[in-house]
Amino acid sequence: MFTPEGPTLRELAVQAMSSVEHGYDLLAPKFDxxxxxxxxxLLGSVAEALRPLGPFSDGLDLCCGTGAGTDVLTRLCRRSVTGLDFSAGMLDVARRNAPAGGPDVAWVRGDARALPFAPAFDLVVSFGAFGHFLPRELPGxxxxxxxxxxxxxxxAFPVLAPPRPSGLGYWTLLGFDTVMRVRNALWRPPFVMYYRAFRLGDVLAELGRxxxxxxxRTLPEFGRRADGSPRARVVLARRTAGETAGDGPGQPAAGSVNS
Incomplete structure (x- = not known):
């Protein structure tokens, strides 16, 4: 499951018993x-789905980690790209991996639940981060x-079809989530990472609200399941064009943050 350059089981155990932030600081050098x-x-498939919707000027990679999604944005945005994450260790790796040339890239340490920006972006993406948010946190x-x-x-963000109960993947994810719930009931600080808590129907409803x-939109490169449903799709949520800056239920931040 892991390459020789990846973390050892002991390192993963230490990370899992840490807070989310500190755990990712420890994991960062070997995360990729x-x-x-x-x-x-998956990154390339989402980039191709977004390309016809551009051109985009300024992009934000929400919970950017080591910068994989930020790299996608540098191919789609003409002026600037910002990667935001709360782990200093992940941002250090992302900064070292940033491609040369292209739009200006800034790295910001911050919390996705309290974004330190004015309405400054025309594209926000996120890849693989939503398991770190409890369902009650989605509206905020x-x-x-x-x-x-x-x-x-x-x-924009990708979603994968959940595995069927008849498959090993279903029970693997169920087992992982169960272990994490027991761990968080017995140990502090909590490490929030649940694979089965991000339910598409609830997500679409909260985006509408x-x-x-x-x-x-279907990502055709991943094909379809036996029942004909797509294996992978991208969620495209659009802020209504008729709104003015500061409208809507979100709380605009005081200003932007430099890298």
Missing amino acids: HTPFRTSGR LFGQVHSVLRPGGRF AGFEVEL
Whole structure:
């Protein structure tokens, strides 16, 4: 499951018993050698789905980690790209991995639940981060994203079809979530990471309540399941173009933050 360059089981155990922030600080140097990193195939598929919707000027990679999604934005945005994460260790790796050339890239340490930006972006993406948010946090999270988008701006992220109960993947994810719930009931600080808590129906409803117009587009590279449903889709949430800066349920921040 892991490459020789990835973390050892002992290192993973230490990280899992830490807070989310400190755990990712510890994991950061080896994160790109784990299966937790979003695959290049998925990143490329989302980039191709977004390309016809551009051109985009300024993009934000929400919970950017080591910068895989930020790299996607540098191919889509003409003027600037910002990567935001609360782990200093992950941002250090992202900064070292940043591609040369292209739009200006800034790295900001911050919390996605309290974004330190004015409405300055026309594209926000996020890859693989939503398991770190409890369902009750989604309204505030989506409100924050809404508040930093310009009118007409888009919030995009991929979603994968959940595994069937008849498959090993279903029971693996169920077992992981169960272990994490027991761990968090017995140990502090908590480490929030649940694979099965981010339910598409609830997510679409909360995006609508936050003021987004939402559509789903199939990522055809991943094919379809036996019942004909797509294996992977991208959620495209659009801030209504008729709004003015500061409208909507999100709380606009006081200003922008430099890298």
